[in-house]
Amino acid sequence: MFDLGRTFLAAVERSPQALAIADGERRLSYAGWYREICRVANGLAALGLRRGDRLAVILQNRLDMASLHWACQFAGIVVTPLNWRIKAEEIDYCVCDAEASAIVFDRVAGAAVATAAAAQSVPRIAIGDGEGGSCRFEDWPAAGEALAPGAGPEDLSLLLYTSGTTGRPKGVPRRHRTERAAALAHVAQNLYRRGERTLGVMPLYHTMGVRSLLAMALVDGAFICLPRFDAAAALGLIARERVTNLYLVPVSYTHL
Secondary structure: OHHHHHHHHHHHHOOOEEEEEEEEEEEEEEHHHHHHHHHHHHHHHHOOOOOOOEEEOOOOHHHHHHHHHHHHHHHOOEEEOOOOOOOOOHHHHHHHHHHHEEEEEEEHHHHHHOOHOOOHHEEEEEEOOOOOOOEEEOOOOOOOOOOOOOOOOOOOOEEEOOOOOOOOOEEEEEHHHHHHHHHHHHHOOOOOOOOOEEEOOOOOOHHHHHHHHHHHHOOOOOOOOOOOOOOHHHHHHHHHOOOOOOOOOOOHHHHO
């Protein structure tokens, strides 16, 4: 169970009816989310993406972003999340450097994707009110049979681009076993209990966001989506969704 697909399936088996994710009015149990993840994985397969391919994702935190992350874990596709504030020339660089086979985006990154030359040579999957896609995420049909995990512990889980060094951003590859071990350490260090609820606002193109997402599956918890940090919105979600833990950068705490 050292790959992430089987890790998620274990949560489905333990707590199928527990709340897994909430995004505004959209709420899914683990069983319901698994069906959505299967739909997404089948949609990616229909586009020709296979195990080992890289998928560039330019989205704020939303249910679809989290579903894509997990779908890639099942399919063995290497999710490559990029900062949604990205510029066209940065998309050109990252898509070419990662050798991405497709791009997923919404309205926030629509203009940058439309003017990025490299984006025009791969399938562009538009979500929500995003325009300029070669196909639409919502048009993918419901999944038929359940999806079995297609990746192993040594497969790459994701490719994170970091500008922590001089020069252009560098893609940092992370394997399934490494990501799972880091999530387990996160659970242990924070003394998480079964059924925790976390505010999913740290971006999923950053290790903090990914850690929050994976950790909730390990404890059958809920990931409460917030696209970008806003103190009033965060406080409202914390109260309404009965959030039990926060994993934020220090400056966010000072605004609460």
